[in-house]
Amino acid sequence: MVNWITSVKSFRWWLVAIVVMMVLPFIVPPSFLRICIMANFMAIFAMSWDMMSGYTGYVSFGHPFLIGLAGYVSAMLSHQGGFQPPHIVLPLYVTMPLGIAAAVGGGMLFFLPSMRVRGPYFSLISLAFLMILSRIMIAAGAMTGGDRGLTSLPYLVTGAVNNYWLSTGIMFAVAIGLWLVARSDVGHVLKAIRMDEDVVESSGLSTYRFKRFAFILSAITAGIGGVFYTHYMGSISPAGAFDYIFLLNIIVSTVVGGMGTILGPIFGGYFITFFTESTRTLLEGAWRFMAYSLVALAIVYFRPGGFYGIVHDIAAWFRAKRRGGLQYDQVT
Amino acid sequence: MTRLLEVKGLTKRFGGVVAVNDLNFHVDDGEILGLMGPNGAGKTTAFNLIMGDYKPDAGQISFKGQDLGPLQTYERVKLGIARTYQIPRPYHDLPVIEDLRISTVPDSITRCLRGKKRNIEEVEQIGIGVGLKDRLMKYPHELSLGDLRRVELAKSIATDPKLIMLDEIFAGLTVHEINELTELLMEKKKAGLVFIVVSHDLKALAAVIDRAVVIQFGHLIAEGTYEEIAHDKKVKKAYFGM
């Protein structure tokens, strides 16, 4: 049997987190839960970005492409407005998987060939795809609602509490799934790719195979986040889905939490969402974004390892002190 | 003896410079071949061509009778060719044991997802085998050059190869370290491994190699046992300009 099931110990922090999240709806008001819902989605997007960019070092500027594509496909197919050309309106349990499939398919078609090129080149291509999709979505107004996007989309569930349970459930499912992958040798190889791709090749591993896997996982996660988010909001528009600030949110959540960690982005997603929400009453519009961007900049500048890095360093220091040296299970 | 690796008419140009020029040589099963030549002769380029890091402009490389031309680097490694880097390239964020473990990870997502670290004992044995026993938990920046060379060697052994190509593995090591490595190579040779050892230094290889080829300007100028090439006029001229 697989070892990870036997090692309940390594799940203990997950259990704590799940218990806290389960108690939350009974002790906090719905307005707080709504922030948690947004944080859950941000955490999903950040984990998706982390799976690809944080692990392999291929910095993607195109994740909103995947998220937006999934959201748009599901939105267009489930939209009940009478726009031209007439088409069949499908139920959500059909459109949402199709949306996810679109994110994976569209991503495979466009992003995978781009992963042949490294470093900033890849980032530029991914950004270009984002721009192209955004332009096309605006130009194809008949299908997509153009600049204004699509509104009054069907909801999956209604009410803050229900949506909270749903988004929390998805977030944990995605998180644990990705975490298991990241802990396995796959995660190990992906990190090695970030450090020196050529050497990984000369260890007899197809880096393309591993990058592709990371990418597909990332795209599925982005797709899941995209469709659920779209049908939570009940609307989708180019300004929301393809805005730079959205891209910034995703990247900063990951960087703040700690790149290449899966746990970090969850924390980062929560931190960023609560930071922006809590400043909402204090600061007006642009001031808030300004403050937010400056905080993000400061974190990237002073702590490129993110919070995970800080916590990790402190923990390692304490343990090393106690045991007088590093042990095997601590360095991985 | 069976031909393991055969290089025919290999040529590679970089801009106006011909790095490897119509190079021919072969390696047989059970031997240690020295690939020698002064600095800049094209030895490392030949290695990179065999590994598939560059595409040759002309010529053919075959391994166990199979043409390597269309194969990617990792496919060549899976066939049983491994290499070390002249300047060690460890993963800077990983301790030695994790670094070595990358080389034993199966090239398959599904097999990677099943079971974690089950290959740890095997990796430990390889690490101990090259004399890194008490340094398995160290990070690269804590290691000396000699130890980093051992890591390179262990990494190549961990891919379970038939042929290992060692690039300047003795350069910059102490006499003691060289002796230890030499013993290690002999031991591995007995276990059935085949080596190509690249060095610009004729002397260092005397004790190790069965046969040597000497190249200059990317071209083969001499071939034979160490004794033969050490007294070859062309070789002397190439090395000492006399």
Next chain:
Amino acid sequence: MLALAQSIAINGALLSGLYALISLGFTMIYGVGRVLNLAHAAYVMLGGYVYFYCLQVVGIPEPLSMLIAIAVCAGASLATYVGLVRRYMSNPTIVFVSTFILALVINYLVVLIWGMETKNVWPVVAGVTQFMGQTISNNLLCTLIVSWVCISGVLLFVRKTHMGRAMRALAMDRKGAIVSGINPDRVNLLTWTIAGALAGIAGIFFGSYTYLVPSMWHMPMVMSFAIVIIGGLGSIEGTLIASHIVGYMQTTTTLAIDERLRGVFALIIMIIVLVVRPKGLFGK
């Protein structure tokens, strides 16, 4: 049909010149330091706004307003290098992410100072000229001339002066440059300043070519990316040629196909170039 072709020819030349001006600084910074400055296009916007403010709000004379705008951009660029980039020169990913965030900071700075609504900048030169049956505003002609004066100036500088040669030398062989006594940090300081100044000049004319709005840096940013990639990162000559490819393509798309698709074709070409020839058409 002829009128359309003429219009494309003239407008394409104008836009290409502007793009060349913007991309030149971007590619120079990459050349000497191997980092990409994503905030570069935000300086273009900053230049436009500062010029507008000085000229039309404060009422400073035109030449002085221009100088102030250029100086502000050069200063911003220099400050970016000194305050943000220098520490992480060896880590392009951090530079990439942090300069992208900086672009947004500048974006919100502009929103806070000047608001969201669009602003029209007075033309630098008034009047129109008849040319090839087309009516062209003198402002656009001036834009074209200034672009080319700047481009030629930069080319002369990097080819004929000691400092310019030092820049190119550093881009080609770092150690060779250092052993010749070139101080990489000083060359970087100068390069970032020049790049900022070029962005400022581009901003003044870009502003009067279209109008000012806080999102006006998006298109130049992505287009200058496309241009330096098609031209080959770090290659000045390649950048000039690629600016014209992209500029003309964009003009054709806007005037002959669909205004809303502007940029799309340039990006598609960029992607094809990258996948087929990753070092760009003229890169080494």
Next chain:
Amino acid sequence: MAFLEVKDLEVYYGKACAISNVSFSIDEGKCVGIIGSNGAGKTTLLDSILGITNWRGEIIFNGNSLRKLPPREIVKRKVGYAPERGSIFPGMSVKDNLLVGAYLNRSNIDKNLANVFELFPRLEERQGQQADTLSGGERQMLALGRAFMLEPKLVMLDEPTLGLAPIVIGHISEAVKSLKKTGFTILIAEQNASFTIEHAEMIHILERGAITASGTAEELGKEEYIREAYFGT
């Protein structure tokens, strides 16, 4: 007082020791050779003199300590350096390459250019050509020429014969001879012992970052182990 004096030099890369306890000196107008194999630390040694590495110990050039000086300050004090493999600026013309060498010495550019072209007529023929079209030997000449544009008081050559055909090595050798005649102080780091003993009055053998033997060519030739390892007899 020696022209260049290196005392107890130590260089570490991380924890790996690249140079340990190296001491030697050069008198004005003399030529000193450092012979060592790949990885022995020759380039690190030359880099240290130019201030590219972090070193401990003491380096005194022309009466002044070079401690903590950045490379450009050392170049200003007229230390010319031709890095290994004829490192040149591939996208520039031959003449522009030479002009970069004059970056810190702009007073006599025309005279210096004429000197370099006299030393290497081949470079004059090709001055308009782009440097990446040059052959290996011509690149080496260009790297040397670039160092001379500084009118250096000390010239450091890192493996000037690396990968060159014997006839080209001959050209380089001629150039070094005429430099010596002009009175330059020269430091050669080489693997090629015969090239080095032809020019150097004093030779140091560098092994694994330490000097293991020093002496004139004859003195070293007497020691069997060195003769075998480096002189090929």
